[in-house]
Amino acid sequence: MSGNDTVEVAAATPEFPQPFAELGLTADEYGKIRRILGRRPTAAELALYSVMWSEHASYKSSKVHLRQLAPDERQSRNLLAGIGANAGVVDIGQGYAVTFKIESHNHPSFVEPHQGAATGVGGIVRDILAMGARPVAVMDALRFGPADAHDTARVLPGVVSGISFYGNCLGLPNIGGELAFDPCYSGNPLVNALCVGVMRHTDLKAAVAAGPGNKVVLFGSRTGPDGVGGASVLASATFGEAGPGGSAGGDGRAAKRPSVQVGDPFMEKLLVECCLELYAEGLIEGIQDLGAAGIACATTELSAGGDGGMLVNLDDVPLRDPNLTPAEILMSESQERMMAVVTPANVQPFMRICAKWDVEATVIGEVTGDGTLTMTWRGGTVVQIPPRTAAEGPVYRRPMARPADLDALRTAGPGGLERPKDGPALRGTLLALLGSPDLADKSWVTAQYDRYVRGNTVLAMPEDAGLVRIDEQTQLGIALATDGNGRYCRLDPYQGTQLALSEAYRNVAMTGARPAAVTNCLNFGSPENPEVMWQLAEAVRGLADGCAALGIPVTGGNVSLYNQTGNSAIYPTPVIGVLGVHDDVRRRVAAGFAVDGARVVLLGTTREEFGGSAWAHVVHRHLGGRPPAPDFAAERKLAALIGSAAAAGLLASAHDLSDGGLGIALAESCLRGGRGCTVGLREDPFTELFSESAARAVVSVQPGREDEFAALCAEHGVPATVLGATGGDSLRVHGGFEVPLTELSRVWEGTLPGLFG
Amino acid sequence: MRIGVVTFPGSLDDIDAARAVRYAGADPVPLWHADAGLRGVDAVILPGGFSYGDYLRCGAIARFSPVMAALVPAARAGLPVLGICNGFQILCEAHLLPGALTRNAGLRFITRDVLLTVANPGTAWTAAYAEGQQLLVPLKSGEGAYAADQATLDELEASGQVVVRYAGAAPNGAARGIAGICNEAGNVVGLMPHPEHAIDPLTGPSADGLGFFASIVKAFAGTGARG
Numbered sequence: 001m002s003g004n005d006t007v008e009v010a011a012a013t014p015e016f017p018q019p020f021a022e023l024g025l026t027a028d029e030y031g032k033i034r035r036i037l038g039r040r041p042t043a044a045e046l047a048l049y050s051v052m053w054s055e056h057a058s059y060k061s062s063k064v065h066l067r068q069l070a071p072d073e074r075q076s077r078n079l080l081a082g083i084g085a086n087a088g089v090v091d092i093g094q095g096y097a098v099t100f101k102i103e104s105h106n107h108p109s110f111v112e113p114h115q116g117a118a119t120g121v122g123g124i125v126r127d128i129l130a131m132g133a134r135p136v137a138v139m140d141a142l143r144f145g146p147a148d149a150h151d152t153a154r155v156l157p158g159v160v161s162g163i164s165f166y167g168n169c170l171g172l173p174n175i176g177g178e179l180a181f182d183p184c185y186s187g188n189p190l191v192n193a194l195c196v197g198v199m200r201h202t203d204l205k206a207a208v209a210a211g212p213g214n215k216v217v218l219f220g221s222r223t224g225p226d227g228v229g230g231a232s233v234l235a236s237a238t239f240g241e242a243g244p245g246g247s248a249g250g251d252g253r254a255a256k257r258p259s260v261q262v263g264d265p266f267m268e269k270l271l272v273e274c275c276l277e278l279y280a281e282g283l284i285e286g287i288q289d290l291g292a293a294g295i296a297c298a299t300t301e302l303s304a305g306g307d308g309g310m311l312v313n314l315d316d317v318p319l320r321d322p323n324l325t326p327a328e329i330l331m332s333e334s335q336e337r338m339m340a341v342v343t344p345a346n347v348q349p350f351m352r353i354c355a356k357w358d359v360e361a362t363v364i365g366e367v368t369g370d371g372t373l374t375m376t377w378r379g380g381t382v383v384q385i386p387p388r389t390a391a392e393g394p395v396y397r398r399p400m401a402r403p404a405d406l407d408a409l410r411t412a413g414p415g416g417l418e419r420p421k422d423g424p425a426l427r428g429t430l431l432a433l434l435g436s437p438d439l440a441d442k443s444w445v446t447a448q449y450d451r452y453v454r455g456n457t458v459l460a461m462p463e464d465a466g467l468v469r470i471d472e473q474t475q476l477g478i479a480l481a482t483d484g485n486g487r488y489c490r491l492d493p494y495q496g497t498q499l500a501l502s503e504a505y506r507n508v509a510m511t512g513a514r515p516a517a518v519t520n521c522l523n524f525g526s527p528e529n530p531e532v533m534w535q536l537a538e539a540v541r542g543l544a545d546g547c548a549a550l551g552i553p554v555t556g557g558n559v560s561l562y563n564q565t566g567n568s569a570i571y572p573t574p575v576i577g578v579l580g581v582h583d584d585v586r587r588r589v590a591a592g593f594a595v596d597g598a599r600v601v602l603l604g605t606t607r608e609e610f611g612g613s614a615w616a617h618v619v620h621r622h623l624g625g626r627p628p629a630p631d632f633a634a635e636r637k638l639a640a641l642i643g644s645a646a647a648a649g650l651l652a653s654a655h656d657l658s659d660g661g662l663g664i665a666l667a668e669s670c671l672r673g674g675r676g677c678t679v680g681l682r683e684d685p686f687t688e689l690f691s692e693s694a695a696r697a698v699v700s701v702q703p704g705r706e707d708e709f710a711a712l713c714a715e716h717g718v719p720a721t722v723l724g725a726t727g728g729d730s731l732r733v734h735g736g737f738e739v740p741l742t743e744l745s746r747v748w749e750g751t752l753p754g755l756f757g
Numbered sequence: 758m759r760i761g762v763v764t765f766p767g768s769l770d771d772i773d774a775a776r777a778v779r780y781a782g783a784d785p786v787p788l789w790h791a792d793a794g795l796r797g798v799d800a801v802i803l804p805g806g807f808s809y810g811d812y813l814r815c816g817a818i819a820r821f822s823p824v825m826a827a828l829v830p831a832a833r834a835g836l837p838v839l840g841i842c843n844g845f846q847i848l849c850e851a852h853l854l855p856g857a858l859t860r861n862a863g864l865r866f867i868t869r870d871v872l873l874t875v876a877n878p879g880t881a882w883t884a885a886y887a888e889g890q891q892l893l894v895p896l897k898s899g900e901g902a903y904a905a906d907q908a909t910l911d912e913l914e915a916s917g918q919v920v921v922r923y924a925g926a927a928p929n930g931a932a933r934g935i936a937g938i939c940n941e942a943g944n945v946v947g948l949m950p951h952p953e954h955a956i957d958p959l960t961g962p963s964a965d966g967l968g969f970f971a972s973i974v975k976a977f978a979g980t981g982a983r984g
Contacts, residue, residue, distance in 0.1 A: 164866045168897075169807045171769030266767050266810025358766060448866045450897045452954040452961065453805075455773040469960065472776075586959060 005043040006380035014040050023050035024237060029394060036389045044314075044375065044382040047327035049390055051293035052300055055561050058393030061527035062559040065537050068544035071553030078516060079553060080204060088555025089131065089204060090517045092581045094476055097204065099131045100196035102141070102482065102521040102577050104560035108260040109191035113158025117191050118166035118263040119227075122335050124195040125170065125268065126289035129275055130338065132205035133197025136454065137468050138167050140177040140193050141482045141521070141575045142445075145186030147437035147755050152181070155189050157756060162263075163193070164448040169265035170272070173457045174449035175466025178482055178575070181437045185486075187565030192521045192575050196480060198470055203279060208286040209306035209341045212369040216302070216310060217347070219354055219361035220271050220337040223295070224320035227261035227333025238526050238562045267336040267359075274357035275338060283350045286341035296330040296390075298339040299365075303373045304391035306341075312365035314377040326377045341367060400537055401530035410491060413625030414610040419686050426663075426685060427737035429619060431747050433660045433690070434667050436618040440751035441671075458585045462672065464507040464656050469585045477585035481507035481578055484523075485659075486571030487612040488627035493535040494542035496612075497574045498630040501546045502694050504578035506656045509639035510697060512589050512646030513580030518547055520557040520576050525569025527561045535572040536561075543574065549632035552578075589646045591655035592672030596727040598652045599706050600677050601720050602662060603638055603713070604696030608687045614659040615690045634695035634718075641716040642697065650705045650712065652726075657696040663689035665698045667744055670731050676741055679724035680734040689733075700726050758783040758977045760970075761798035763828075763844075765790040765819045769806035770841065770953060777953035778802070781970035783977075793823040800837035800881075800973050801828060803844025805897075805951060815858060815900050816846035825851055837881040837973055838945045842898055845937070845947030854938055854947050855913070856905030858898075862930025866899040870962040871950055872924040873936055877917050880943040881976050885968035891924055892965035894950040896936075901949040903931040903938070913938055920946055 003009070010016075018040065020030040025046075033041050033049050041049060051057060059066065071079065071088075080089045080097055089099045105120025121138060128135045140163055144152045167174050172195070209216065278284050286306065288298045295317065303310040314326050324332070342350050347363065354361040368374075373390075375383035403409075420429045433439055442462060451460040458477060459467035465481035483503040489496030505515045520543060525532040536559075547554055563570045582588065593600075610616055611625030645651050653673065657665045670676050677700075681688045701709045713720040724734070732738040760778045762785050764771045775785035786798050790808075795801065809818035819825065825847070832838045832853050840848040848854045861867055872893055875886040886892070905913070910933055913919050921937040929949070937948025952966025 161865070168866060168899075169767070169810070171806065264810070266807060266812070269767055269769070269807075447868050450866075450868055452868070452895050452897060452951065453769050453773070455770075455776055455954060455960055458959055 004378055004380045004382065006382055007042060007384045010042045011039045016040060018046055020046060023047065024054055025050050029053055032394065037385065042382050044326035044330055045385060047331050048296040048300065048383060051296050051331050052390040053393045055527065057293045057297060059559055060394045060396050061398050061561060062536060063395050064397055065540040068540055069554040072548065074551060075547065075553035079555065080201065088517065088553065090555060090579065091201070092476070092478065092516065094471065094474055095200055096470055096476065097199050097201050098196060098478055098579060099128055099133050100194065100480065100519055100577065100579050101127055101556040102192050102194040102519050102575060103558040104521050104523060105191045105193060106188060106523065106560055106563055109159050110155060110189055112260040113155045114162040115260050115262050117159040117162030119261045119335050120191055120193040121163055121166045122263050122265065122268050123291045124193045125172065126291060126338065128195045128197035129272055130205065130207065130287050130289040131197065132203040132279055133199040134276055135172055135195050135197045135272065137175045137466060138172045138193060138195050139175055139466060139480060139482055141484060142178060143180045143182065143185045143190035143573065145181065145189065146183055147181045149186060151186065153756065159189070159191055160445050160448055166263050166265045168450040170269050171453050173451050173453050173460065175451060175457055175460040175468060176481065177461065178484065179442050179445055182486060182571065184571045188563045188570050190523050190573060194482060194577055196478065196579065205279065205284065205287050207288045207301055207305050209302035209310055209367045211285060211343065212367050213344060214285055214367040215342050215344060215347050215363045216312060216365040216367065217340045217342050217350065217361055218317060218337065218364045219340065219359055221264065221267050221334055222318045222320045222360065223329055223332050224334045225324060225328060225332060228328050228331045238564050261333045261335050263335050270357045270359055271336055271338060274354055274359045277353050278350060281349065281353065283342060283346045284340050285343060288339050290337040290339060292333060294330065294332045294334065299373060300387045300390040302339065302341065303387040306367065307369065308371040309368035310365055310373050311368050312375045314375050316362055316364040318360060318362055326382045398527050398533045399530040400534040402534050403531040409624050410626055414613065414616045414622060417616060417620045417622055423737040426689060427739060429615065429690065430663045430667065430739065433614055433618050433664055434744065435747040435751050437751055437755070439614060439660050439664055441749045442752065444752035444756055458588050459511055459590060463591055464510040467511050467513065467582060467585060467588055475584045475586055477582035479508045479511045479513035479580040479582055482575055483507065484573050484575035486573040487617060487623055489539065489573060490571040490623065491612050491625065491627050493538035493572045495627050495630055497539040497542035498546040499627060499694060500574055500576040501543060502630050502635050503656065503658050504576045505550060505635055505639065506697065508578045508580035509642050510589065510654045510656050511582060512587055512643055513582040514643055515552055515578050515580045515639060517555045517579045518552055518576060519555060520574055522557065522559045523563050523570065523573040523575065524561050525564040529569065532569055539572055539574045546630065546632060550636060587646050587649065589651045589654045591669055592653055593669045593675045593677060593700050593726040594652045594673050595703065596675065597703050598700035598726045600679055600698065600700050600723045600725055602696065602698050602723050603641070603718050603720055604634060605693065605719050606688055606691050606696065607693045609691050609693045613690065613692045628692050628694050631695045637716050637718050638695050638697060641713060641718045645709060645712055650702055650709045652700040652702050654697055654699045657698060659692065661690045661692050662698060667731055669698065670741055671745055671748060675726055676728035676730045676732065677724060677726045678728065678732040678734065681736065685733065685736055758974055759786045759798045760973070761786045761788040761795055761801040763788045763790060763801065763803050763824055765808035765822060767807045767810050768804050770951065771804040773953045774802045774804040774841065777956045777967065777970045780956045780967060781974045783974050788824055790822040790824050793827050795827050795831060799977055803838065803840040803847050805842035805844060808843055808847065816843060816850040819847045820850040829853060832945050835942065835944050839882050839969065840947035841951055841953060842949055845949055848945060848947040853945050854940055855909050856903055858900050858949065859902045859904045860900050861902055867928055868895065868897040869928055871896045871928060873921045873950060874924045876919045876922050877939065879917065880920055880939045880946050882946040882969050882972050883920055884976055885972040893963040894952050894955045894966050895962060896928065896950040898949055901929040901931070903935040905932060916941065921948055
């Protein structure tokens with residue numbers, strides 16, 4: 001099409017062939033768009049529908065399952081009224097509210113690790129900002145192929161430098177996250193970024209375009225050709241066997257490389273401060289961040305959420321490249337942009353504040369009452385659609401099938417694997433686990449992140465959870481942790497998801513905080529594979545049941561599908577984030593043994609549970625059997641116990657047990673506290689040291705407070721086993737083995753620098 | 758005492774510097790990069806961050822901002838000025854301090870709690886410390902390696918203008934382990950590590966950094982309040 005493809009031209013040329021497949025739409029979907037419009041779409045409309053109906057933006061495959069996550073009345077007690085299940089705001093008391101969310105940036109981070117990861121941080125921060133909150137901290141959950149694989153040496157340093165570059169320059173403390181390796185992530189690393197923001201109850205902002213005559217303002221960076229089609233062609237499709245760039249794209253833009261956006265954290269910092277000042281001055285009626293699907297998404301969602309109409313002149317959009325077509329303007333995912341709805345009277349003061357922060361702002365349209373989203377370009381009407389049809393998108397009930405190999409996988413349990421039988425063998429097992437890339441010291445990564453900026457970071461990695469002070473007067477704070485375990489979920493997505501939830505809940509509780517809300521990032525393979533859909537459905541069902549059992553709501557989330565290269569999907573990897581409220585951050589508890597002569601106590605019940613364990617993985621490269629059994633009643637009791645004990649000042653340390661079990665937890669508490677311990681074990685030291693039973697923690701008790709703590713354990717119904725005491729400069733297991741702290745730290749700290757320089 | 762804290766576009770640790778001023782018992786006064794005046798403050802802190810996105814070169818653009826046009830002559834006339842991290846880079850770019858800050862050895866951003874040794878407790882900002890005292894303070898920077906020609910380094914050492922050094926090997930490859938320096942008069946001090954993040958063991962590795970802010974408050978009290 002050489003001229004302007006207007007609505008009139010489209011109506012007059014119904015047979016004009018359109019590249020719907022290259023844009024990621026099916027023939028059915030294309031037909032549906034034609035039926036909605038009563039004609040063929042214009043090029044701009046086709047672009048708009050293609051990104052809005054992409055898996056990434058529409059959740060078309062997952063929506064039917066995600067409905068289970070809507071919180072019930074009891075769970076939503078602390079949610080602020082009027083908020084839907086996907087944009088929750090949690091009341092944390094004292095007039096404060098918190099919003100947090102985790103999102104994937106997996107495919108861009110594989111194609112271009114530095115920019116892909118950087119813009120992942122930028123996108124989630126704008127999401128939080130658009131709720132009316134000041135972003136206060138970020139976290140990252142990262143998963144890569146084998147640590148010693150050639151491509152991991154390309155992807156991991158790039159991802160870490162991207163997060164470091166963007167987050168540090170933006171001035172947000174990075175307070176924790178995850179780092180794990182497995183061959184299943186070789187062609188498809190997982191880069192999940194979390195942001196948390198804080199606001200006063202009264203500051204909540206809505207993504208609606210209401211009030212005909214109000215102006216639509218686009219502000220922030222200019223719109224360029226970067227990230228065009230990022231949501232549809234890149235995030236919502238499987239990488240071909242040849243890797244990204246090897247698949248279709250009929251318009252000469254075959255390579256996906258330009259689909260990755262380029263980030264400017266300096267502009268984002270200005271945008272954050274500018275928005276917060278606009279909020280404080282009460283100049284905004286509605287606001288939306290521009291992320292995936294760019295202006296297409298912002299205009300359709302704002303108009304679909306409001307009273308139903310908007311007129312936009314695309315000639316007024318400030319461009320970095322004047323040659324962009326309307327379709328490209330709509331699909332561009334240029335970073336650091338926001339869209340606001342402003343009353344005509346407030347436009348001048350709005351512009352003044354933007355000028356103060358050197359943020360470019362332009363009125364590009366206005367709210368109308370006609371129920372139609374209309375866009376003009378060079379004198380013609382290029383978009384004229386009912387916005388809800390684009391915003392809501394199709395809903396699929398995709399076929400599901402239990403994986404054919406699941407029974408065989410579960411039958412081949414870890415029971416037959418050779419176990420260490422004596423002290424020296426147990427010692428060797430502990431060191432093998434401690435030095436394995438998943439469990440080794442993560443400082444190589446975290447030392448590149450600023451944890452201190454803003455001056456409110458009370459706990460950060462490698463602690464079980466990050467803890468940020470919210471109010472300097474009252475010492476109110478929030479704790480955050482993310483967890484996921486692809487191996488558990490491969491064996492049982494229902495229980496595996498519940499274990500990830502349990503662990504994040506437990507991690508938050510270890511600081512003394514009260515778990516309050518859940519977010520999630522569901523990383524799965526292609527939804528067109530029935531076995532993947534079954535995994536997704538099971539994971540969502542597990543999460544819904546788990547949150548109901550814990551009495552806390554899911555307040556938001558993100559689904560990332562098509563995480564596979566060719567036919568080989570990643571393990572199902574839901575990453576679960578839990579947020580907790582800490583009433584007095586001065587009472588926080590850390591994981592390191594902090595004093596000599598403190599009684600070391602194991603809390604919870606240890607069973608022989610090795611399916612999917614770190615031991616089976618590291619020592620035997622084995623995956624089979626069943627994962628540990630979740631126990632939500634026990635998790636709740638444990639969390640309540642730690643909360644009470646922390647408030648009463650009874651604990652010198654608390655550390656949750658997870659991958660690698662008690663042995664790894666003891667080693668970590670020794671290393672972080674710079675202090676050894678001596679413990680006695682009973683009948684089966686191997687199981688006691690390395691089982692991964694849920695709902696357990698190891699604590700050290702403030703000397704002199706042992707009886708009070710024992711009474712509190714009894715009161716909460718938490719089994720407590722006295723293991724020994726802190727002190728000395730080695731980890732000693734009575735009658736078993738001893739490892740000097742110097743050796744522990746050499747093994748623990750040496751791995752990542754050895755791999756990545 | 759009123760201590761100005763400058764906010765450039767991209768300043769990040771300005772709220773932390775202001776908090777440290779409050780902890781030391783003085784009043785922080787926000788100064789905006791685009792304003793040419795200093796609002797009559799008794800001292801100024803240039804905080805950490807990425808002023809102007811560190812475009813061109815760290816501190817290179819901030820140096821030309823209106824607030825610096827007022828600050829540079831005031832500093833030359835004796836106004837106490839402390840530059841932390843990006844603030845140190847700006848002071849070097851503005852030629853209030855000699856030398857430059859270059860990419861870390863290893864080329865990665867480094868966040869680490871570092872031990873510093875006080876080499877000169879005679880400046881306006883270090884009088885609360887003793888010579889040789891060790892301070893545990895966070896370092897967090899990508900371009901923190903102090904560099905200068907040999908003659909300048911020799912002169913800095915001879916005249917006692919090295920204020921703090923890294924105890925042990927400098928993690929960023931700084932010349933002669935230099936973490937912070939001052940001008941000849943001792944009123945202008947710049948350092949890469951962040952004393953404002955070591956004012957309370959709750960949120961930092963120690964409270965050792967508070968002495969920088971306590972020093973200036975005490976010096977001001979000793980001269981008899983002007984404001």
